[in-house]
Amino acid sequence: MEEATPPTAAPSRPELPDHLSADPRSPHHVAAVFEHDIGIRFNGKERHDVEEYCISEGWIKVPASKTVDRKGQPLMLKLKGKVEAFYR
Known part of the structure; x- marks a missing residue:
């Protein structure tokens, strides 16, 4: 008689790092982490335009409108405050 295998659980999500960037060139x-839907709450409000964050230092980086640098990358503004990262 064969034993039934337990049902496979949904793949576990990796722990969210303290410092995360959406740019694949960044270390x-x-x-x-980006295989799952991530949410960022900054000063109590959910933000959808965050490109990079650091929870321990309390900052996020967001694009400065449509302004780009000479390499075509968006210019980033660094905003300081309370940062929370979570899976949706």
């Missing part, structure tokens, strides 16, 4: 980019 703080973790591709496994």
